[in-house]
Amino acid sequence: MDASVKRAAKSKRPSKTQDNLVYAAVWLACFAPLVWLAWRAFSGDLGANPIETLIRQIGVWGLRLLLVGLAITPAARILKKPRLVRFRRTVGLFAFAYICLHLLTYIGVDLFFDWGQLVKDILKRPFITLGMAAFVLLIPLAVTSTNGWVVRLGRATWQRLHWLIYLIVPLGVAHYYLLVKADHRPPLVYGAVFAVLMGWRVWDALAKRTRA
Amino acid sequence: MLIRHAPDLTDNDVTDRALYLRRREFIGGAAGLGLLGAAGAASARGLTYGPGFSTTETKTSRKDITSYNNFYEFGVNKEDPSENAGSLKTRPWTVRVDGECEAPASFAIDDLIKGNKLEERIYRMRCVEGWSMVIPWVGFPLKDLLARVKPTSKAKYVAFETLMRPSEMPGQRWDTLAWPYREGLRIDEAVHPLTLLAVGLYGDVLPNQNGAPIRLVVPWKYGFKGIKSIVRISLVEKQPATAWNVLAPREYGFYSNVNPAVDHPRWSQATERRIGEFRRRETLPFNGYGEWVADLYRGMDLKRNF
Numbered sequence: 001m002d003a004s005v006k007r008a009a010k011s012k013r014p015s016k017t018q019d020n021l022v023y024a025a026v027w028l029a030c031f032a033p034l035v036w037l038a039w040r041a042f043s044g045d046l047g048a049n050p051i052e053t054l055i056r057q058i059g060v061w062g063l064r065l066l067l068v069g070l071a072i073t074p075a076a077r078i079l080k081k082p083r084l085v086r087f088r089r090t091v092g093l094f095a096f097a098y099i100c101l102h103l104l105t106y107i108g109v110d111l112f113f114d115w116g117q118l119v120k121d122i123l124k125r126p127f128i129t130l131g132m133a134a135f136v137l138l139i140p141l142a143v144t145s146t147n148g149w150v151v152r153l154g155r156a157t158w159q160r161l162h163w164l165i166y167l168i169v170p171l172g173v174a175h176y177y178l179l180v181k182a183d184h185r186p187p188l189v190y191g192a193v194f195a196v197l198m199g200w201r202v203w204d205a206l207a208k209r210t211r212a
Numbered sequence: 213m214l215i216r217h218a219p220d221l222t223d224n225d226v227t228d229r230a231l232y233l234r235r236r237e238f239i240g241g242a243a244g245l246g247l248l249g250a251a252g253a254a255s256a257r258g259l260t261y262g263p264g265f266s267t268t269e270t271k272t273s274r275k276d277i278t279s280y281n282n283f284y285e286f287g288v289n290k291e292d293p294s295e296n297a298g299s300l301k302t303r304p305w306t307v308r309v310d311g312e313c314e315a316p317a318s319f320a321i322d323d324l325i326k327g328n329k330l331e332e333r334i335y336r337m338r339c340v341e342g343w344s345m346v347i348p349w350v351g352f353p354l355k356d357l358l359a360r361v362k363p364t365s366k367a368k369y370v371a372f373e374t375l376m377r378p379s380e381m382p383g384q385r386w387d388t389l390a391w392p393y394r395e396g397l398r399i400d401e402a403v404h405p406l407t408l409l410a411v412g413l414y415g416d417v418l419p420n421q422n423g424a425p426i427r428l429v430v431p432w433k434y435g436f437k438g439i440k441s442i443v444r445i446s447l448v449e450k451q452p453a454t455a456w457n458v459l460a461p462r463e464y465g466f467y468s469n470v471n472p473a474v475d476h477p478r479w480s481q482a483t484e485r486r487i488g489e490f491r492r493r494e495t496l497p498f499n500g501y502g503e504w505v506a507d508l509y510r511g512m513d514l515k516r517n518f
Contacts, residue, residue: 048280048487049343112491125479178478182388182459183288
């Protein structure tokens with residue numbers, strides 16, 4: 001964030017109550033897919049293969065939230081709502097939670113804690129290898145998501161570490177793409193969204209350079 | 213092991229027997245209903261259930277069998293076929309049987325259904341994706357139909373083709389697979405007594421999403437070999453092209469026999485989830501039909517001929 005944006009943010013700070021309400025709304029929105037899936041599971045509406053449906057749906061929501069997270073900075077700039085960026089951490093941590101749950105369901109419910117099979121899957125199945133790599137790379141980002149860690153690492157180092165997300169999201173998309181049997185349109189849509197978000201960043205960086 | 217084969221199976225608990233005996237009325241429609249009903253009941257009394265071919269395992273529910281389908285002509289998601297297949301018109305319908313045979317012919321679907329002794333066969337179905345079902349089909353052995361066209365000695369393979377009708381099969385408007393769907397069998401596989409042309413399910417007319425009006429069932433092979441809504445069966449000399457093999461030759465072989473020892477390049481085939489069960493179960497070689505079909509592949513490298 002440059003200085004002008006920070007100033008703007010300070011001048012328009014809303015009341016504490018307003019702030020809490022907005023946060024609550026974001027939390028609810030992030031929780032909604034999980035509540036909806038839990039409801040469908042509870043009412044037996046997950047189809048003939050509920051375990052597969054759960055694993056896939058939770059995973060897809062993890063990917064969607066990662067993309068929402070990546071869309072916040074461009075949205076804040078384009079809409080001139082700089083304070084939107086405070087939701088990057090919330091959305092990112094929710095994405096991490098969904099991905100943890102996705103992994104847990106796969107290990108605990110699908111494989112039923114067959115650790116030998118898990119190791120085989122990771123080594124032999126490219127789509128699982130990529131998914132697992134994405135998950136492992138997300139861990140340091142989740143751990144260093146607190147203000148304390150930003151201070152500890154220093155803003156620049158922290159920022160560089162969090163650029164890992166630009167690798168993690170395409171890994172997630174590839175993980176999805178490699179799983180699909182014939183219709184690659186859905187994973188390609190997520191790939192395209194990622195490409196647009198990255199394209200904006202490149203364009204923005206180039207524009208800054210020409211301005212400087 | 214859970215798979216037991218009743219020596220002479222009379223298991224007909226899948227649907228009410230009275231209803232089951234009336235199935236030809238549903239099939240025959242309004243035309244000559246009384247006559248058909250009587251004839252149907254007479255021949256049904258003499259039904260022969262394949263000796264020991266039906267499994268006594270718990271059948272998958274009708275709801276799951278008819279709502280969890282891979283039938284890409286109606287969309288790529290499992291629920292798409294049950295939602296979209298209503299548009300398919302299955303009458304009139306003819307199946308052309310031609311190629312290397314002395315008496316090529318076109319058969320009207322109702323003649324096929326009336327002219328063959330229908331049997332119930334409760335088969336395991338293992339999908340290449342790692343799930344399985346137990347399905348009570350009603351049908352007749354493919355070999356009965358092939359015998360009627362008198363194959364010549366040049367008939368080494370059998371090629372199958374699904375209907376091509378994008379106006380009723382919305383999935384065909386996208387080139388996910390090279391339409392129309394094609395499948396193939398070696399002639400000895402095709403005339404094997406286990407190989408079935410199914411026209412019914414759970415004692416009723418085959419629902420559209422399951423491949424109406426007539427589909428192939430080869431229980432020792434992955435489910436995608438069971439081509440649906442067949443319009444053409446050709447006896448051929450050369451191994452025919454098959455839809456999934458054309459799309460991804462490394463992943464889907466011509467044979468595609470169920471084999472826990474040969475993994476799909478992207479996932480393991482060692483285990484499967486039986487629909488309706490929680491824990492995965494071991495996948496059996498030839499889907500548990502090895503005692504009848506393993507001989508067909510004696511001396512073949514099943515890893516190479518996957």
